[in-house]
Amino acid sequence: MNKLKTLIAAASAAGALTMADTAQATTVVCVDSAAAVCSFDGSGGGWNNVKVAKKTTATQSFALTLNAPGELHVSVSSFYLDLVSLSFGGVTLTGLTKGDVYTFAVTPSNTPQLLTVVMQNTKTKDYGYSAQLDFAPVPEPAAWGLMIAGFGMAGGTLRRRRTARVAIA
Numbered sequence: 001m002n003k004l005k006t007l008i009a010a011a012s013a014a015g016a017l018t019m020a021d022t023a024q025a026t027t028v029v030c031v032d033s034a035a036a037v038c039s040f041d042g043s044g045g046g047w048n049n050v051k052v053a054k055k056t057t058a059t060q061s062f063a064l065t066l067n068a069p070g071e072l073h074v075s076v077s078s079f080y081l082d083l084v085s086l087s088f089g090g091v092t093l094t095g096l097t098k099g100d101v102y103t104f105a106v107t108p109s110n111t112p113q114l115l116t117v118v119m120q121n122t123k124t125k126d127y128g129y130s131a132q133l134d135f136a137p138v139p140e141p142a143a144w145g146l147m148i149a150g151f152g153m154a155g156g157t158l159r160r161r162r163t164a165r166v167a168i169a
Contacts, residue, residue, distance in 0.1 A: 049128035052081055052121040063112035070137035072104045078129035084118040
């Protein structure tokens with residue numbers, strides 16, 4: 001009976017590893033098209049000090065490749081510039097407040113999607129802005145299947161567990 005339990009446990013572990021292997025890894029590439037330092041490691045990143053010339057409105061786009069579904073959270077900050085709009089995935093937001101976090105739904109794609117930022121400088125000097133990006137992926141179906149299978153196996157083990165009863169004479 002012990003060999004049977006060991007065989008079942010090994011088969012369950014192999015099945016769990018097979019299911020876990022089907023999950024996609026998220027690859028995010030931040031291509032800097034506005035001469036700023038742009039970085040993104042798949043869960044967080046952004047850029048610093050993107051310059052906007054005096055008395056102008058600048059539109060800058062950053063290409064992100066996101067191959068998993070989820071949410072992209074964007075926060076833009078600047079002391080002197082006005083945030084005019086943010087666009088991503090066909091959605092444009094206007095009437096924004098600097099420092100607030102704005103959320104976009106991400107449809108997975110192997111081609112870059114543009115995050116477009118429009119900033120306005122009404123001052124007589126050039127100023128810069130920074131942005132913080134956070135990506136929260138939706139769990140893959142394989143991860144859900146693995147979790148449910150684990151709960152099922154734990155429940156089955158608890159149900160079949162037999163405890164030895166000690167009789168005291």
